[in-house]
Amino acid sequence: METHLSEQAKLLPRAAEAESILRSCVHCGFCNATCPTYQLLGDELDGPRGRIYLIKQVLEGAPVTAKTQLHLDRCLTCRNCETTCPSGVDYHNLLDIGRAVVDEAVPRPLSQRLLRESLRAVVPRPALFKALTQTGQLLRPLLPATLKNKLPRQVHPAKPRPSVQHARRVLLLEGCVQPSLSPNTNAATARVLDRLGISVTAAREAGCCGAVDYHLNAQEQGLERARRNIDAWWPALEAGAEAIVQTASGCGAFVKDYGHLLEQDSAYAAKAKRVSELAKDLVEVLRGEPLEGLGVQGDQRLAFHCPCTLQHAQQLDGAVEGVLSRLGFQLTAVADGHLCCGSAGTYSITQPELSRQLRDNKLDALERGKPEVIVTANIGCQTHLDGAGRTPVRHWIEVVEQALG
Template identity: 60%
Template sequence: MQTNLADFIKGTPQGDEAESILRACVHCGFCTATCPTYQLLGDELDGPRGRIYLIKQVLEGAPVSATTQLHLDRCLTCRNCESTCPSGVRYGRLADIGRDVVERRVRRSLPDRIKRYVLKEGMSRKAVFTPALRVGQVLRPLLSPALQDKLPPLRRATPWPTRRHARRMLVLDGCVQPGMAPNINAAAARVLDAVGIQLFAAPRAGCCGALRFHLNDQEGGRDHMRRNIDAWWPYVEEVEAIVMTASGCGATVREYGHLLAHDPVYAEKAARISALTRDLSEILPAFEGELARLAQRHAEPVAYHPPCTLQHGQQVRGKVEGLLRALGLEVRLCGESHLCCGSAGTYSLLHPELSLQLRDRKLEQLADTGAPRIVSANIGCIGHLQSGTQTPVEHWIELVDRMIGSR
């Protein structure tokens, strides 16, 4: 694709990166076949190819409107198009650049600004989100059906192992997962403890930065990234990995090195943190044999929903299914398992109509597997899917934890 960037961005790091990405696109349209919003809306501008044209026009100095912003907002950033693209177009990064430019030029309505402010300030702070969630759970019977739909059932924290091991790994607590599903990291700690690894969290680490970044507060997101790097840095010489139990966080932390590449203070540290980052499903396959000896037989099949942030964002595929099958489980994938469930961070709150259509479509396909339980690898997907079904939905590590009887 030929480009002629406008002076305001030409020669800048953002401009150079965007130009490189745009020039890789050959207009083939393969991406539209796997884009969830294009499938729902049938509008070229609500598919990756159309959005690429919109971003190109913006970067070349064309007028920017609220309509341009809407089409970019409606993108889930699932990055399915990246997995499909034969030319390797890094659409996710281009979308970030385009949204940042548009955000500076289009003033949102007051209600939209308020909603986005509440989301980024409330959900990215564990000390704010968890108490607010608890109040909502107590008052759940008094709330509207729409609000009840967003509130997960109360889940109690479970104990962490107390043994110390020579092998140690860090884990990210995150912002919403400790409140919504406090057992996930505890289960991961118990399973790793069973194979001789100590898992621990750095006290001052928090939100990975994705929430603010994808709400177009990109500098605020980078501030969260810097804070996490500062929290983890004292431990980098003594740990083997920084383990992610939420694939949405993992997809972002793995990009710290790129997102802070032009920060003279943090660039080198960010690259080191990204290199240390692993999804939990990349750690445990090395212990398949040991876990298989510990695991009790689980007769019922399970349906696995691979999050977009794992299979497309991190390009990690087959690890969860392979591990669960090694433990004797029958794992079933639904039709269109490559497509997004509609959670996508705050997307389900900002675009509920599209999000619920994608959720219900995903749940129908998962129900068609006949499995009585659904497992996934990201707290957003788990909460979103659970809100639309009576079928239990949990993190796959919680199932492994029960199977090996580590608690």
């Protein structure tokens, strides 16, 4: 589409990128057909095409309003539209640019600011998050349903990790909330990889991937976390670690974007590119290994929820299903598997009503085949879906490890 950035917008660090993305959109509307919020609300401005038009207006100098901010806030950043788009519009990067400009122009109400700052203060800090989670579990009977549903129904304790050191080594991003909400996920990962002759190394200095800050519009703070992680991982990468493995697809999607987000940073551009190249979702490591030798007794009936960050951001739709099928698990059919469950990072907290509708629709689809367990590949989706108190939801690697012969 034709675009004319305002003089002020031309001064933005990512002005050329924004203009290029805007011009790639032909306004065909195919994206609306697979947009979860457009399907729920039926408002053009709550679909990708409408949001692109809003960002175009803002960058061309039109007045910015709270209504503009609301429609951009309602976007899940599920990136379903990118999978659908025939023109390859890089929507999520345009949205990041647009949201930053809008938030600069429209001050948020105090309640929203406090909520967002609280999320940024708590979620990326594993020790603080763990303390609050444990307190919440103790006070569970007294908590309102909205808070109770954010706590895991059952915590599967972490089993011991293997101590054997193999010639093949990978780094593992431990995550922020996963060690508290699903502590056995990474331990199960280490045990399965150990059976395949791969050792897991944790870089203790590495922390939050930066996605929480970045997507709550503290973009520079998110990028600073990325730089710290690169510094923490670099010695192990130079020593021969073959991959940086993520068991949470949301973290993986963001780490794989480090190269793009830091490409203008002369001190980190080359390292960030290398880190993004070596970032692997767990399934990318496992699918190339001789899994049949693990002796997995995969006789459970499972429904797999493929997170948006796995299928749309990382383009790994079908990968986990392929591994589970190879291992003998029975997978039920899931209608509308491309649609978001409503977790979307902190979205379930900042947009609770829409998030609940999406969650219930997703669970209806997942449960149609009557699975014993629902499995997924992202801690946010896992906690969000399990919070409904319906069919149990776990990370898929835990189910695999439990079935090891």
